[in-house]
Amino acid sequence: MAEEKSLNFIEEIIEADLKAGKHTTIATRFPPEPNGYLHLGHAKSICLNFGLALKYGGKTNLRFDDTNPVTEETEYVESIKGDVEWLGFRWAQELYASDYFPQLFDFAVKLISKGLAYVDDSTSEQIAEMKGTPTQPGKDSPYRTRSVEENLKLFAEMKAGQYRDGEKVLRAKIDMTHTNMLMRDPILYRIKHAHHHRTGDAWCIYPMYDFAHGQSDSLEQITHSICTLEFVPHRELYDWFIEKLEIYPSRQYEFARLNMTYTMMSKRKLLQLVNEKHVNGWDDPRMPTLSGVRRRGYTAQAIRDFCDRIGVAKRDNLIDIGLLEFFVREDLNTIGARRMVVFDPVKVVITNYEETKTEMLPSENYPDEGSTVRTMPFGRDLWIEREDFMENPPKKYFRLAPGQMVRLKSAYIIACEEVIKNDKGEVTELRCRYIPESRSGSDTSGINVKGVIHWVSAKHALPVEVRLYDRLFKVEDVSEIEGDFRDYLNPDSLKVQTAYAEPELGNAKRGEHFQFLRMGYFCLDPDSTHSKKIFNRTVTLRDTWTKDKK
């Protein structure tokens, strides 16, 4: 029952184009540069581009924008493909801007022939100098008036490797006084004697983004080329090339990139965090990278729902990370099998329970009616959460306290009769009595307790490592940071501790999601070994109780 959802501005453009007969079908593309891992911001773009094609029966190409050999690597290509697939999308074709190097070269020759491009011998500094500023016009390069023949010859020599890096560039001849800085004779080709991850050493001149992107769109007959707002000023140049080259008129549309609280979405800075070891790699569960959130336990479904909900518009935004967490919980609530794990144990001894006895008690895996069950061993010695006991509880505390009763989930009701402490006054053991008739499922005790807590049999408990994650940054709006962003990293973003799990968790597998009762959603980390299971906390449970205590 897909409700009549209002269209975002790009969908409106597409529907208008379709209705006007401008296109009969649409083609989009997702164009990452393989110089880093994909993050949540890219997920928004992926969902948009692929989503549009799906909605309107078109296709989406995956095109790597690999025009700068010095920063790009095959490792990134592979991770990007994996991430897009994981998110659940299929591209029509896997393409590379570098595949178009021959055509792009011909385009450049065409521009030169039309007198619209020239080879400039100026240094990088001189070119910057002559470029002017946003408020001051630029000045023509002394090489601007070279003849077509000379330009053709020089450009061929550039390609042939007769010059060193930086010695010459090819520039478009547009207008050095243009109010749009990008139209002030932009550089089309630069010399880089560098090894390219795909073309190897075949080329020593490489096209700039502006001279590659639009033409690549055009060659693929992309109808709607969707990018982020910072490319708005590039559109004028994008259209200029299409017009002068007389090629298929792809059109560019821009939307606001995703920003999230306590999160940083700059590939450059994320790379820095990785290189400087502030995190343990691109897939560190604290990273906003897709590989990071995947390892953390976020699901593709949750991310798609999130991208769907945040919408697409042109105004700057800062989205509450809590919204993403909402969708993660929403999905995990239905797919996460329930398990009991005690994080900060305190011993409970059930004085009226036989010392050698072990009962296997069933407990449902999911909250729904017909849920499957697993069994949990129950015995005289148990672990419960330290915070589930209070010696002097406030009025509305309905867990365990001296003389107070609590329900052990899926087991019995117990009453605390004695508190044992060490010399430091710390509680070391709680001696309790259980109500035999209160067994879960066949409770005839008639006793009603409000509190229900999780537990695990001390004798059978499986020690596991849990990694508890918190926000990577201390500040809500990372874009407001002045000075070094690394000074604002949250020192408590990762807490590692040992916890005691019910035996069933020994069978946990990669890719499975769990809800550790009352503690949050977790998944098995790939660092796990046969003898040591490691669980990542994906997200905590919603908590409406502890929060108003603060």
Add this chain to the structure above:
RNA sequence: UGCCCGAUGGUGUAACUGGCAACACGCUUGAUUUUGAUUCAAGAAAGUCCAGGUUCGAGCCCUGGUCGGGCAACCA
């Protein structure tokens, strides 16, 4: 001193293209609950950046401001 975008509850996105501002998250209250979770119900919260104008009628159109963002890499 320039050019280009944008402005709607705390946050994000809507408003059938000019007809009494809606949805989601978050928040509050209550019910249910063997997870203080989930679920369910109710509620608070903007009068649409400001000032003019057009109109019977403006969040939508026009004019002028204000504020925010972007633009001077041989990066994408």
